[in-house]
Amino acid sequence: MSGETPAEEWEQAFGADLRPHLVPAGRPGAARQPIDVTLLPAGAHAALAGSIGRHGPEDLLIVPSAARTYGRLRRRCLYTPMCILGVGERAVALWVQALPAPGIRALVPLSEISSIARQASGARRQLVVTGHTGQPPVRYDAAGDILTDTFIRRLRRSAAGDPAPVPAGYSCTRIVTRGRRHTFDPEVLRLDPDDDVAAAGRHGHAWRTRCLLAVTSRELVIVRSARPAGQLGRLTDSLYVPRRAIEGAGIRSGSLLLRSAGLDLNIGLRSRRTAVAAAAWLGQILSDHDHSGTGS
Numbered sequence: 102m103s104g105e106t107p108a109e110e111w112e113q114a115f116g117a118d119l120r121p122h123l124v125p126a127g128r129p130g131a132a133r134q135p136i137d138v139t140l141l142p143a144g145a146h147a148a149l150a151g152s153i154g155r156h157g158p159e160d161l162l163i164v165p166s167a168a169r170t171y172g173r174l175r176r177r178c179l180y181t182p183m184c185i186l187g188v189g190e191r192a193v194a195l196w197v198q199a200l201p202a203p204g205i206r207a208l209v210p211l212s213e214i215s216s217i218a219r220q221a222s223g224a225r226r227q228l229v230v231t232g233h234t235g236q237p238p239v240r241y242d243a244a245g246d247i248l249t250d251t252f253i254r255r256l257r258r259s260a261a262g263d264p265a266p267v268p269a270g271y272s273c274t275r276i277v278t279r280g281r282r283h284t285f286d287p288e289v290l291r292l293d294p295d296d297d298v299a300a301a302g303r304h305g306h307a308w309r310t311r312c313l314l315a316v317t318s319r320e321l322v323i324v325r326s327a328r329p330a331g332q333l334g335r336l337t338d339s340l341y342v343p344r345r346a347i348e349g350a351g352i353r354s355g356s357l358l359l360r361s362a363g364l365d366l367n368i369g370l371r372s373r374r375t376a377v378a379a380a381a382w383l384g385q386i387l388s389d390h391d392h393s394g395t396g397s
Contacts, residue, residue, distance in 0.1 A: 106229060106238045111199035111206055113180045117170055120178050129167030132245030134158060134252075142203065145185055145196050152208050153189030162186045162252045164241050166198075169225065181240050186228075188256045193230055195237055207237040214260040215346060215362040219253055219291075219339040228253065233363065250291060257320065261343045264318035291339065292317060312370055314379055320344055321359075321383065323368060340368065350383045352376045357383075 108114055115123065135158050138146045149161070166183040170176075184206075185196045194208040209232030220227040224243040229236050241249060292315075313324045321344060326337040346362040355373045357380055359366040370376045 111197045115178050117176050117178050124168040129242040130165035132162055132164045132241045132249050148205050149187040149196055152194040152205050153187050154191035156189035160188050186239055188259050209234055211260055213362050215364040217341040221337040257341050261319035262345055350380050352380045
C-alpha cells in the first residue's frame, strides 16, 4: 500500500515542538462546499472557472488549512494552506491559497485522468488524482468524510464518462487465496446504487491484510487495507481507474501492472498468485468490450 506523498512546494515543514505556537489547537476543520461562490477568496472562483469549465457550487470542495505531524517518529509537522478542489466539464483543478501568490497549482483534463486514489489512516485522509501533469495530494480530516466521499463520487463519474455495457457471464467472479472464498460489500467499494458490477474478487492474507477488486460499467476498483503491527486502526487505499482509460493489464512479481491514460500503474497485491489471477481475470473481462489484453 502507498503511504503519504512527499510535501508539495506549497506546503511547509517545521518541528512539531513549534506547532502549539503556530497553529491553533484542535483537529483540522472539516472540508465543506461553498454556500455561495461570491464568498470564496478573491480570484479563486474566476481562476477555477477558467480552468475546469462549466460547474456549480456542488462541484467545489473547500479544504481548510491544517498542520499534521508526519514521518515515522512524528517529530515534524507539515502545514498545508487552504485549498479548493474543483471539477468541471473539462478538467479537475486545485486552487491553493499559498505564497508567492494564490492560484491554480495543479490541473488534469478529465480525459487524461489515469487514476483516483483515496487513502485513509486513522483520522487522516488523502485524495490523489493522477494524470500526465502530476498527482498533487489533497489532505483532509475524517470529519469531512461524508461530504468528501460524495465529491469523490462526482469526480469519479466525471472521469469515467458514459458507462460501458457490462460483459455477460462475469457477474460473480471471485479470486480465491489459500482455500478461502469471500463475498464483497458494495459499500466498501463506495459504489453508487445504480453501479452495475461486472465482476469482483477478494483475497485475504491472514487477518492483517485484505484486498478487494471489482469491475463496474465505469471503473476498475481496488480496495486494499492493512493493519500494521504495533499500530492502531487500519490503513486503507481505494483506487479507482476509469475503464475508458485502461489500455492493458499485466503482472510483475506480486503486482498488477496497468497501462492507464498513457501512464503505467504498479499496484501491489502482495501475492504473485493473486496478481496472476487478477491480471487474467481483468484482461478477460475488459477484452469482451474494451478490447484490452493482458501481458506478463
